[in-house]
Amino acid sequence: MVLPAFFSVYRPQIETELKATAKTNLASLNNVLDYHWGWIDQQGQPRQNTLGKLVRGTLCLVSCRAVGGDYQQALPAAAALELVHTFSLIHDDIEDNSVERHHQPTVWKLWGEAQAINAGDAVYTLSHLTLLQLVKRGISTDKVIHCLKVLDGACLELCEGQYLDITYEDRVDISIDDYFNLISKKTGALMAASTCLGALLGMANPALIELFYTIGRELGLAYQIRDDILGIWGLEKSTGKPARDDIIKRKKTLPVVYSFHKAQGRDKKRLLGLYQKPVIEEPDISRIVEILDALEVRAFSESRANEHYLQALKYIEETNLPPSNLKELKELARFFAEREY
């Protein structure tokens, strides 16, 4: 499934906000944002491509329109969500020791760990200053405070999710519930904040805002499971991640967590043996994927992603908003669950 057409409307406008932020000319950022977002290459030369789909910002704007709001008022929130996501990627790449993202060296690989930690902190700070710009777009200070609470609540969950992610790396006894708890925090929280902020900035009905929060959480789960699937069976060219990087990093993705539970006898022994090796190497990856394929964990994972997609659709219907308002949100939901990159 290709990127929905409306991305070409929203993405450039979020990018304009982000470009204004990147222009703050901070020495501590020193081209980090332009590089991370794919506007310049390692040599500082301009690049054509923008890396990243800006799905969180887009989700926020689509949600704002769905409730009948003026999405342009919500642009600082969309940019703030992307800045939080960017900060978390810069720090996660250090924490996970990831050397590449979108076929490019990660920020810490180029700037060193110390400056990358600090640059992440600066980006995190900018996310808040960007959100405060909502005041200039005519949003009341009461509402901006509400937005900040939602965003910071999500950030706290993000840290909790990352804590679990690091902790789980060395474990092979993660339950399916543990897995869902992890991704709900690590991915669901910021997606929930995205739909919630969009709805909040578009109108004032608390029950509807709460419903949008729940829609975002479900979409986040579908998105992450899809990510897990693409991380093993996706094409490196489209995902931008080194093939099967999740396996090398012992990430407790749904296919892997489920395989530990489903595997029996010899398969289980082989799987545990491979995951307990000090380093998982190229031939090990193929062996692991062979076992995953034999256990049909891909179909299981796809059905779980689909469940959360359908759950999100159910909540979307419960909003009782006019179908024309919900068209983009539904299309985005389908993209989250079926995307190939």
Place this chain on the structure above:
Amino acid sequence: MVLPAFFSVYRPQIETELKATAKTNLASLNNVLDYHWGWIDQQGQPRQNTLGKLVRGTLCLVSCRAVGGDYQQALPAAAALELVHTFSLIHDDIEDNSVERHHQPTVWKLWGEAQAINAGDAVYTLSHLTLLQLVKRGISTDKVIHCLKVLDGACLELCEGQYLDITYEDRVDISIDDYFNLISKKTGALMAASTCLGALLGMANPALIELFYTIGRELGLAYQIRDDILGIWGLEKSTGKPARDDIIKRKKTLPVVYSFHKAQGRDKKRLLGLYQKPVIEEPDISRIVEILDALEVRAFSESRANEHYLQALKYIEETNLPPSNLKELKELARFFAEREY
């Protein structure tokens, strides 16, 4: 000079706020705050001592009282300032590869780098959530937004300062101006935010709030220069830092920066030679301190600290507030410039 008596009034109240924050029971923090603040030891056993003087929070409350405000309303701001300071120490210790603080292993030494980066992010998030609690104390949302701008502005400067600090480590050509630019960002900014937030929460006169901001900046400079002096000539027992740690880390403190400019001939050659060694060892430290002593850089540094203390006092007088209001602030200013720890 001992800690002014009013610390015994404000510190326990800031601690109460901080204890409430530490009780949020986040897995990602996992005793990090209780340990960092000295309420438990490495084994998780309760300790008597509180580490850290909580000077930023105290400065905020003293400023609030100076303008005639109710300092208890400002307690969430005082706690938020301390949380920002704590987050920055947790990350700085990783960035600077510091293994000890207050005679205890640093957070990353105990929890590992990955979890320490993430814990710092969680603490930073809590600082904002704590500041938002001002709303519950009856502060208007307009004012809370103003406070957030001040705090985030300081955080951005903090990152800029840390960037310079890391960059300067390998350089021996730092000018006195470079040094002041660095400490104005790394220390001055958060102190300026402390006095500014206190004043802002205590009343509404913009010119006076601006003046308090400037007072804090000057106090920050005096505080940092004093810190530089104590880092070389202070007693390890009182400062809590390993003796002459700043020298081993090649920190561009005022005594060192000035010595590079003042040294001539053989002294200069020896000094540069020592600072360009791959590792600065114990005998090197003594040689460096000998040169610093011969160049009388301590007296120079003390006079510069005193200048900024006097400048702060001048601005304090310019507030035209009743002398009884300014008593604590002046006492705190003197402590900043003359403290032995």
